[in-house]
Amino acid sequence: MKSVTTAALLTSTALLALASVATAQGTPKPATTEQTDKGETDEDANAAFDRIVDEATSELFKLQPAYASVLNIPEEQAGGRYKDRFGTPGIAGYEEMKAYSDEVEAELEGLDASALTPERQEYLAILLGDQENADELDAIEEKTGYYLAGGYNSPYVVNQIGGIHTNLPQLMTQLHGLASADDADAYVTRLGLFGEQFDGAIEVMNANAEAGAIPPDYAIDGAIAQAKMFVDGPASENVLVTHLTDTLPEIGVDDVDGYRQRATQAVEETVYPAYQRLIAALEELRPQATHEAGIWDIPEGERLYDALIVANGESELDGDGVHKLGLSEVARIEGEMEALFEEIGMTEGTVGERLAALTADPEQVFPNTPEGKEELLSYTRGLVSEAEGVMGEYFLVTPKNSVVVEPVPAYAEQGAAGGSYMSPAEDGSRPGMFMINLRDTAIQPRYTLPTLVYHETVPGHHFQLALATDAKETPLLVRQSASSTGFAEGWGLYAENFAKEIGMYKDDPEGDIGRLQAEMFRAVRLVVDSGMHAKHWSREKAVDYMVKTTGMERSDVESEIERYSVWPGQALAYKTGMLKIQELRARAEEALGDDFDVAAFHYQVLRDGGAPLRVLEKRIDEWIAKGGPAPKLAASDTAGSKEKSNEKG
Structure with missing residues (x-):
């Protein structure tokens, strides 16, 4: 097995x-x-x-x-x-x-x-x-x-x-x-x-x-x-x-x-x-x-997609259920974006058209030159430092080492995602690395970078995977299995929203639009992934829908759609995982009331590098049953975290 x-x-x-x-x-x-x-x-x-x-x-x-x-x-x-x-x-x-x-x-x-x-x-x-x-x-x-x-x-x-x-x-x-x-x-x-x-x-x-x-x-x-x-x-x-x-x-x-x-x-x-x-x-x-984008086109393809929804998305929904969830989330997010666009005076056109206009705004685009790419890297590194200075208040344990920001190697740029995270080496010889794709700076507009940073680094994948590396008392096989696709990507998307919750976008409505665009991006993934693999959508139909809805650059969307077509179900994990983590937090807040401590909740979620969603649910339910206590930690365990008081919330 x-x-x-x-x-x-x-x-x-x-x-x-x-x-x-x-x-x-x-x-x-x-x-x-x-x-x-x-x-x-x-x-x-x-x-x-x-x-x-x-x-x-x-x-x-x-x-x-x-x-x-x-x-x-x-x-x-x-x-x-x-x-x-x-x-x-x-x-x-x-x-x-x-x-x-x-x-x-x-x-x-x-x-x-x-x-x-x-x-x-x-x-x-x-x-x-x-x-x-x-x-x-x-x-x-x-x-x-x-x-x-x-x-x-x-x-x-x-x-x-x-x-x-x-x-x-x-x-x-x-x-x-x-x-x-x-x-x-x-x-x-x-x-x-x-x-x-x-x-x-x-x-x-x-x-x-x-x-x-x-x-294909x-x-x-x-x-x-x-x-x-x-x-x-x-x-x-x-x-x-x-x-x-x-x-x-x-x-x-x-x-x-x-x-x-x-x-x-x-x-x-x-x-x-x-x-x-x-x-x-x-x-x-x-x-x-053939040019067919969906896995349905191979033997037992529809059956395989149903199994991959479970394996990668950790969801019990079928393809049709995933599609409906995606459409519902797209509609909700569009409503929230309307209010922010009105705040910055952009009221003409569809949400997708306004996103495209914001993306093309010269103030948002770094020059597509070696100097412009260095400027983009410097800006991104500054965002990481800012996040590291804030997040310790909301986490009982933070990684012992920082994360570095590096460009995706040139030989991998064309097919690589916009950003990815590589864990640190066990012996500390290699730091955690955030790899950002600089094949064209137009795909990394300024207003989208805060959210990308929070997802890939702090408090997203770097917190999750570097903490797993630091937890040397837990067996390797456990930690390697704990970071399931649904958990890992769900945590990354939860991290984006948590940054909003603690005020990281307070004076940055464009950045908040970038956050919602990123969430829209993940909701659209539910639509196009199920569209291609369950509803027989073509590559072109999926690309057109995603460009229209998100306002992203067509070249970037094409790379994304082609990725989803060869990794069926993987793109579902972001949204299904986030919704489960948010559901568990809401359950804990309701049950614990004033005794709920978000830092203690985060500790349970990230302990040992996380857990597959079904195991995480059992873990959180047991923690709630005990009254939601904070763990007793040695001083070495809390390296990098701010001193926590007994404040709740």
Whole structure:
């Protein structure tokens, strides 16, 4: 079953997802006397759980050495040397991970859950996940013969937004640690392994095509264009070579020319030929592709979409229900935007037309030049600093380290989202990073940037994922599973709205319009995602609806729509997750009254990096039943937070 956390690591094509959920290995907190005084049976069950988790963690690193690089953990913690290896490629690697996932699941299900400590009971629920839906995804694979090995259980393992052609360069240039000559040697060795990794991805892609799961034509075209761009130029000038040679002097490694020669040779003889084989395979596949945007067009596609609504959106709604919810939210948000537009004197045209006019306002657009992009980065970094100075009042625990703002690498700009967050390394060697897409500054107007910052950094993804990295007493497998798509993106959208609640937009009506546009953006996602995958909308119909409703740049909307088409259901998670977190907060406020403390609520929500929404609901209900207490925290746990009083609210 793919519900156990290792499912996210089934193939090399999952490396991009790994970058966003870096966590640290640990062991469960020791049971208290109260928890273990029931007798030897309880202790045996807890010891068995700890053993299974520890063994699974070690085996995970052995099967997926790239994941150890994501965390940048010591070799002894990973069970041996890993930095010069990748995991088993292709179908064999997928089946290897799936078999091990089944093995871990069977061991966990064999435990007597009632004998575990309350803490471990929650860990178990997180690790086992939604078994019924996992069984449904397995059944679809078995019936169709395609592998759900792409991002977010997609059958499209190579496409315009991700795949082996973008994920491996990202791993090498951003996540493969370079601190010594040995690291540099391992780097060159890994370059020599690109061929087998690419051939494995091609194998899965072709197997899925044979089973009828072929990406839309524009997704194939985008992947071909990206791959061709990556090999356009001398090997000696490729980013895989220049990243290494630029870094060596910084770490005190001599013989830069020797490493340049070795890396260039690996790129010429292995990397470039691997890309050319992928390009040829995609070009051979291209005539079989259709222009249909929806997953309904592949075998068992409608059934798969229903399962992905549950897996990615963590919602029990069907496609029609998602569509109706989206339309309702769009109408509500448009009403709120009308009032703000009147406040700034923009009263002509539809909401979408006024958004487009605001987006095109020269005062809102940074120059699309190197200097303009630096100005945009500086402005964004200032917003992060401002948020960090405010949010400690509303959180009992904040991350020990700040977040850095960096541009998306040029080779990934075209298909990448407007912004994304990459977790810090477990050992602190790499900070949390907010990656902002600067392919065209017009897609990042000034009035939208505060909301993007609050979502991706403070108090959004950086708070959530960096706190998970800091929580070293919680097992790696638990924290990696805790950040489900619905929780993570729901928290990001909740963070945007919380910034409004505490006055971050008080003197910035344009920024508040940006917040509502972002929420509108997520509501529109419900409409277009279900439109394409459940109601057979075309790509063009989805693009037109989103441009008209949000006022966004068409080029930006096209990238978004194409993303939703190859990651069915992923775009639902933002809105469905936010609504659940808001529902739980309202429930707590009503039940606790004056005893409700928002900082204590946030602690419960973000504890251990969060939890899948169904587990989070149980956690909050139990906290409410206890009276909503604030936890007793050590001084080291509250590093970065302001001193909290006993004030409520």
